[in-house]
Amino acid sequence: MRAGLSLLILVVTAVLVGMGWVQSGGMARQEMRSAGTPQEAVESLLSDIQARKWDEAYAQLANKSDIDKSALIRELNGSDGSLRTYSNLQSFSIWPLHATADKAVVRARLTWSSAVGQLNNVRDLNVEHVGSTWKVAWPKPNVPKVPPQVIPVNYLRWDVIGRSASDDWGVQNVDTPSVRITSMNAVERPDRVVIVGEIVNEDTVPAYVAINATLLKEDGSPLDQEGSFDLISHTLLPKQVSPYRIDFPGFHLKQVKSVRMDAKALLISASADPVIAVTDQKMDRDSLGKNVLRGALVNQSGQTVNIAQVLAAYYDSNGKVIWVSDGYVDNALLPQVPVPFAVDVPDDVASRVQNYHVLVNHYSINKNS
Amino acid sequence: MRTITHLMLSVLLAAMASAADLRPPAQVTAGSAFSISSSGSGDATFYLVGPSHVLKRQVKLGQAIAVDGDHVQTSGRYLAIACGSDGCSSAPFYVVAGEPDRLSFLLHPSRVPVSRGDAINATAFVFDKFRNLVLKPVTVDFRITPKTGAPFTKTVKSDRGVAWMKMASTPKEGPVKVIATVASAAEPRIIQQVASDACNLRIRASRTAKSVLIETDPVRDCSGNAVPDGTIVSFTAIDSNGKTTVDAPIKKGVARAELPLTGGARISVASGVVIGNEITVGGRS
Amino acid sequence: MRNHFVSLFPSHAERGPSPSRRRVVFLTVLLLLAGLCSLGVIRVVHADSLPQVHLNADSIGPRPIEELTGHNVTRDYANAWRDLAQALEKDQPDLLNAYFTGFAKDALLKKISEQKKTGVHTRYVDHGHQLKAFFYAPDGGEMQLLDKAQMEEQILDGDKVIHRENSTQQYLVLMTPGADRWFVRSLEPVPASFGQ
Numbered sequence: 001m002r003a004g005l006s007l008l009i010l011v012v013t014a015v016l017v018g019m020g021w022v023q024s025g026g027m028a029r030q031e032m033r034s035a036g037t038p039q040e041a042v043e044s045l046l047s048d049i050q051a052r053k054w055d056e057a058y059a060q061l062a063n064k065s066d067i068d069k070s071a072l073i074r075e076l077n078g079s080d081g082s083l084r085t086y087s088n089l090q091s092f093s094i095w096p097l098h099a100t101a102d103k104a105v106v107r108a109r110l111t112w113s114s115a116v117g118q119l120n121n122v123r124d125l126n127v128e129h130v131g132s133t134w135k136v137a138w139p140k141p142n143v144p145k146v147p148p149q150v151i152p153v154n155y156l157r158w159d160v161i162g163r164s165a166s167d168d169w170g171v172q173n174v175d176t177p178s179v180r181i182t183s184m185n186a187v188e189r190p191d192r193v194v195i196v197g198e199i200v201n202e203d204t205v206p207a208y209v210a211i212n213a214t215l216l217k218e219d220g221s222p223l224d225q226e227g228s229f230d231l232i233s234h235t236l237l238p239k240q241v242s243p244y245r246i247d248f249p250g251f252h253l254k255q256v257k258s259v260r261m262d263a264k265a266l267l268i269s270a271s272a273d274p275v276i277a278v279t280d281q282k283m284d285r286d287s288l289g290k291n292v293l294r295g296a297l298v299n300q301s302g303q304t305v306n307i308a309q310v311l312a313a314y315y316d317s318n319g320k321v322i323w324v325s326d327g328y329v330d331n332a333l334l335p336q337v338p339v340p341f342a343v344d345v346p347d348d349v350a351s352r353v354q355n356y357h358v359l360v361n362h363y364s365i366n367k368n369s
Numbered sequence: 370m371r372t373i374t375h376l377m378l379s380v381l382l383a384a385m386a387s388a389a390d391l392r393p394p395a396q397v398t399a400g401s402a403f404s405i406s407s408s409g410s411g412d413a414t415f416y417l418v419g420p421s422h423v424l425k426r427q428v429k430l431g432q433a434i435a436v437d438g439d440h441v442q443t444s445g446r447y448l449a450i451a452c453g454s455d456g457c458s459s460a461p462f463y464v465v466a467g468e469p470d471r472l473s474f475l476l477h478p479s480r481v482p483v484s485r486g487d488a489i490n491a492t493a494f495v496f497d498k499f500r501n502l503v504l505k506p507v508t509v510d511f512r513i514t515p516k517t518g519a520p521f522t523k524t525v526k527s528d529r530g531v532a533w534m535k536m537a538s539t540p541k542e543g544p545v546k547v548i549a550t551v552a553s554a555a556e557p558r559i560i561q562q563v564a565s566d567a568c569n570l571r572i573r574a575s576r577t578a579k580s581v582l583i584e585t586d587p588v589r590d591c592s593g594n595a596v597p598d599g600t601i602v603s604f605t606a607i608d609s610n611g612k613t614t615v616d617a618p619i620k621k622g623v624a625r626a627e628l629p630l631t632g633g634a635r636i637s638v639a640s641g642v643v644i645g646n647e648i649t650v651g652g653r654s
Numbered sequence: 655m656r657n658h659f660v661s662l663f664p665s666h667a668e669r670g671p672s673p674s675r676r677r678v679v680f681l682t683v684l685l686l687l688a689g690l691c692s693l694g695v696i697r698v699v700h701a702d703s704l705p706q707v708h709l710n711a712d713s714i715g716p717r718p719i720e721e722l723t724g725h726n727v728t729r730d731y732a733n734a735w736r737d738l739a740q741a742l743e744k745d746q747p748d749l750l751n752a753y754f755t756g757f758a759k760d761a762l763l764k765k766i767s768e769q770k771k772t773g774v775h776t777r778y779v780d781h782g783h784q785l786k787a788f789f790y791a792p793d794g795g796e797m798q799l800l801d802k803a804q805m806e807e808q809i810l811d812g813d814k815v816i817h818r819e820n821s822t823q824q825y826l827v828l829m830t831p832g833a834d835r836w837f838v839r840s841l842e843p844v845p846a847s848f849g850q
Contacts, residue, residue, distance in 0.1 A: 155618055156599035169756050169830075169839070170473030170494070172558050175480065182642060200641050204480055204563045204597045237618065239566075239641035240601040260722070272599050272618035279629055282611035295611065298629070358614060416774060416816065418809055420843060421761035423768040425811070443761055446843035450809065450817050457816045463845055477793035490792035494828075500757050502826065502840060504848070529826065529849075531789055531798060533716070 038104035038127035041134035042094050046108060049076055050089040062128045062135035075141040080332035081306035081365045087114035087330075102129045107287070116230070116309075116328050122287050144337040151302030151335065155272035158206050162267065177207035179236070179265040183321050188253045189346075195246040196324045198313060199263055201236035206270035209236055213246045214260040223255060224248050231326055233311060233361045235270055242359055243313035245324035274301030276308070276360045279338065283350060291350035292342040293325070297360060299333035306332050309361040310341050314353045323349040333362070391434075391449050393462040399444050399499050400467060404433040405460075413453040419464070420445035444501035466501035472509075474549040474556035481538045482565040483592050489560065492533040493549045502530035510550045516543030516562070527551075538562050542594040564594035570645030572604070572638045581606070581630045581650055585638060587622040595622050600640060608634035704732040706782035709799075717790040719797075724787075727797065727829060730836040731785060735803075738762065738841075739778040745770050755830070756839040772811075779806035785827075794831065800849050801825040824848055 035041035041060070048057035054077075058069045078084025090113040097105040104127045112119040126137045163173045184197040193215065201207045211232060215223040226246050233242035281295035293312050299305050307328065314323045327343035345353070390408040397403050407413075409430035417424035417436060421443040428434050430453060441447065441464045450459040473494040481488045491511050495503040509532035514520040518539060525532040532549075539545070542564050548557045568591035574583045583604050588596040602624035606613045613634075615626040628636075630650070638645035709728045711719045719727075734753035741749035747766045750759050769775045781804035789798035802824055809817040826848070828840035 155620065158599065168473070170475050170556075173479065175478045178478070178480075202641065204600065206599075237616075238597065238600040240616065241603075241641065272601075275615060275617050275626070277613060277615040277626070277628065279613040280611045281613065300615070300627070356612075359616070414811070416809065416811070418774065418776065418817075419765075420841075421764040423765060423772050423774050425772040425774055444842055446823065446845075448809065448817060452811075452816050459817045459819075463843075475791070475793075475795060477795065487792075492791045492793075492796060494796075502828070502842060504826070504844070529789070529798065531796075533789075533791065535716070535792055 035134045038099055038106050038134045039094055039096060041127050041136050042106045042108055042125055045136045045138075046089070046092045046094070046110070050092070052077070060135055062130050062137040063140075066140055067138055068141075071141040071143050072138065074143065078330070080304050080334065082330060082332035083114055083116065083119070083307045083328055084112070084330045087112040087119065090118070097124065099127075103127070104134070109288075112330075114328070116307075119328060119330065121330070124287065144334055146334050146337060149302075153273055153302060155275075155301075157269075157271045157273075159269045160267045174267060176267060177201060177203040177205055177265045179203070179207055179209050179263055181211070181261055181263050182241070184259065184261055185321055186253060186256065186259055187322065191249060193248040193251045193253055193256060195248075195259060195261075196243070196313070196321050198241050198243050198321055199232070199236070200241045201238055201265075204238050206238065206268055207236045207265040208234055208268040209242070209263060209265050210234065211244050211246065212262045212264075213248075214262070215248060215251060215256045216258045216260060217255070218257045220257070224251060230309070230361075231311070231324060233359050235268060235361075237270065237272060240359075241357075243311055243321065243324040243357070245326075274299055274303055274305055274333075274362065274364075276300065276305065276333065276362060278310075278358045278360060281356070281358055283345070283353060283356075284342075286342060291345040291347055293345055293356060293358070294340070294342045295358065296338040296340050297329065297333055298338050299335050302335050303364055304332050304334055305362045306365050307363040308333050308339075308341075310343055311359045311361060312343050312345075313357045313359075314345065314349060315355040315357075316352050317354045319355075322352060391451055391458060391460040393447075393449050393460050395462060397441055397462060397464045398467050399464050399497060399501050400438045400442050402436065402438040403441075404435045405449050406433050407431060407451060409451075409453065409455075411453055413451045416450040416452070417441075417447060418450065419443060419447040442499040442501075444497075444499075466503045466505075467497035467499070469495045469503050469507050469552045469554065470498040471496045471500070471554045472549050472551055472556045474558060476547055476558040476560055478560065480561045480563050483538050483542055483562050483590065483594055484540045484565065486537045487535040488538045489536045489545070489547075490533070491536075491547055491549065491558075492531065493527075493551070493556070495527050495530050495532065495551055503527070504530050507532075507551055512548045512550065514546040514548075515539045515541070516545065517541045540592045540594075564596045565590040565592065567596050567600075567602075567640045567643045567645075570602075570638055570640060570643055572636065572645060572648060574636055574648055574650050576650070577627070579629065579631070580627045581634070581636070583626050583628060583636055583638075585619075585624045585645070588619055588624065588640070596640070598622070600624075602638060602640045604628065604636065604638055606630055606634045606636045608632050704729075705735050705780035707732040707735075707785055708783070709785045709787060711787040714787045714790050717792050717794060719787065719790055723794075727787070727799075727836050728785070731783070731799075731801075731827070731829070731838065733835075734838045735778075735780055735783065739780060741766060742769070742776040742778065745775060753835065753837060754839075755832075755837040758828075758838045758841045761841075774809065774811050774816075777808040777810060779808070781805060797829045797836070799827045799829065800844075801827050822846070 035044055045060050054073045091111045092108055094106055094108045097107050106125050109122050127134050128137050179201050182198050182200050187194045195213045211228045214225040217223050226248055228244045228246050231245040277298040279296045284294045286292045309328050311326045313321050316322045325343045329341050331339050333339055391405055393405040407430050413430050415426055415428040424440050444464045444466045448459050448461050475492045477490050493509050506526045509525050509527055511523045523534050525534050542562050544559050546559050548555055567588050571586045572583050574581050598619050600619045601616050604615045604626045606628050609632055613628050617624045617626045633651045635649050637647040707728050737749045745766050747763050750762055784802040785799050787799045806820045808815050824844050826842045826844045829836045830839045
């Protein structure tokens with residue numbers, strides 16, 4: 001009697017656990033893990049990556065023996081305080097490129113949500129037929145090795161001491177930096193008016209700059225006012241030039257009689273370090289056929305740059321700024337390690353670009369300034 | 370009879386507590402004690418209302434009302450009011466600033482490029498010891514001592530409390546001291562004359578094992594002043610792989626950059642809106 | 655058969671107001687009047703509208719004035735006078751924080767402090783200002799103006815008006831720019847002969 005009761009409790013428990021497993025999608029996951037098609041394999045892998053289930057994701061790879069699990073996690077989860085470490089895989093879309101009986105290539109467009117907005121990248125994944133299932137052969141992560149070395153930091157640094165709040169009016173003070181907008185161009189886009197141009201720090205001290213623009217109607221009254229937000233390099237060292245872009249969604253040029261620009265500059269503590277080289281810049285097309293400006297960033301200092309933003313200004317044959325685009329780089333810039341970047345360029349702009357200039361905005365967690 | 374009595378009593382009372390007539394001086398110097406003569410008789414409440422002061426006290430009409438200098442330190446328009454049983458009367462007067470005693474001196478900009486016409490602006494506001502603007506014309510001297518060259522003085526007559534002047538910056542970089550003086554008050558200020566834009570920006574290149582080292586000549590402005598360290602110089606190289614740019618700060622008068630170039634390239638340099646020379650380097654042999 | 659309904663408009667035979675009807679009419683009229691008055695009061699109470707300020711910058715120098723600067727100076731001077739009038743009438747020094755600084759603010763704060771001690775306060779009824787700008791520093795940091803203000807000034811001891819005056823008063827004004835507005839740094843009443 002007692003033994004029968006125990007058996008009954010055991011069976012009921014097992015049934016309930018099984019029901020719970022099915023309810024939570026266990027069957028579906030199991031089906032996915034036993035991927036019958038290349039797309040299912042990629043979908044299953046990316047779902048685990050999205051859920052940050054690294055063990056399950058690693059277990060699905062066709063080339064586990066070639067890939068170090070910690071390197072894979074480092075690549076997907078981010079490291080060194082990079083932008084990826086503050087991002088989540090929000091969504092993905094996949095489509096097959098080509099397939100044979102044993103191998104296939106599936107294109108995946110990954111959309112990451114980050115502190116600075118959405119970041120997209122496109123990967124072409126090789127998928128292999130292993131036994132009765134398809135599995136993804138993940139490209140071997142390239143973990144950069146920075147050789148041990150001593151890099152002297154002897155770049156200039158500026159500190160600011162201003163007047164105190166109790167100081168009388170008219171006492172000795174330091175003036176705000178002198179900055180000048182060197183160009184301004186109003187551009188019509190399908191859904192907005194965009195103001196692009198460049199600003200230079202004419203002073204001998206660093207400046208924190210921000211630009212606002214006001215669109216004015218025929219009668220001189222304001223139509224709308226917007227700021228440059230992060231489409232400008234806010235910290236400008238002496239004689240440094242930054243592009244800027246100000247968007248006015250929902251407006252058209254025909255509504256605008258004139259534009260009033262307002263550049264504000266403040267004194268700021270800053271350092272001339274790090275120096276970041278922008279190498280191998282060229283106009284190109286990405287794997288989706290969109291126009292991009294590609295290149296690589298090389299941090300020439302000894303300190304890791306955690307988050308880098310690329311700002312690019314494009315000029316026509318008259319030297320006029322016709323567009324400004326930007327993009328954040330997922331990975332941290334380790335010293336001396338090139339990191340590729342690509343920023344979008346609208347098709348109609350790309351056809352008119354004669355020259356371009358790239359500036360790198362940077363943020364380092366351990367920076368004192 | 371009763372009516373006549375009431376009438377006589379009213380006239381008597383009215384005569385006894387007649388409305389005051391205040392006669393302050395037309396003008397008083399700030400901080401100076403003075404008195405206001407009054408007519409009438411009886412007790413009254415005296416008010417003195419000014420730009421920064423309110424006084425209320427009991428006085429006897431018909432006597433001089435003494436006002437301490439502490440009550441009229443701020444220049445401007447004052448109202449003396451006396452209210453007796455017969456009503457209130459008032460008289461305005463003005464308090465004017467005393468002798469010049471201090472200056473508020475504004476000198477702009479705190480950093481100015483060399484050899485710029487009318488680039489330096491000096492504005493001085495003349496005050497008395499109570500911080501009242503001295504509106505009568507006074508002579509303000511601006512004594513200028515550049516880093517190199519003889520000091521000189523510009524004399525300006527103030528107008529409605531303000532004296533100002535403009536001057537050009539000198540060709541040599543360095544501190545410039547300007548002292549504004551009036552009477553016994555002196556206010557020194559220092560501004561920095563800094564090098565102007567780079568002039569004759571020139572670069573040279575040399576190959577290393579894996580890259581090209583580019584270096585500028587000592588960067589100077591057109592007056593020969595060294596452009597300050599930290600000023601950004603942009604190097605641009607165009608080769609078969611595309612374009613490479615480096616924004617490098619000047620260190621000890623020279624800007625340097627190492628570009629990872631293996632083949633031939635065309636290299637140019639710029640600083641701010643100034644463009645330098647262009648050189649061509651060949652590929653590695 | 656006569657319908658049983660009460661007419662609001664009595665027939666001729668029934669005219670001649672009853673006491674209760676008279677009371678109703680009287681109360682209605684009273685309520686209407688109260689409403690109209692309260693509307694009027696509301697309009698007065700909410701008349702924190704800015705005083706009229708007109709700026710003439712024809713003889714300004716050495717620096718020319720930008721159109722936007724002229725607009726901002728006019729606006730901020732009007733705001734300053736609105737705040738000054740309210741601060742002095744209600745003895746509220748905080749109202750001076752937005753548009754006053756330096757000597758002007760110190761002087762007004764001292765005046766409010768003494769008003770509170772003595773029970774005297776000042777009421778301004780502002781009828782507008784004619785501002786003439788004559789000095790604008792080359793670096794744009796200071797502006798001097800002469801203000802001809804049409805003002806009714808009342809001095810009150812408690813609730814009793816001890817002085818009332820309608821006049822044109824001249825003020826020598828010094829204004830300096832802040833982050834997003836112009837501040838009144840000095841506001842000195844000067845005689846009518848000043849600047850002639």
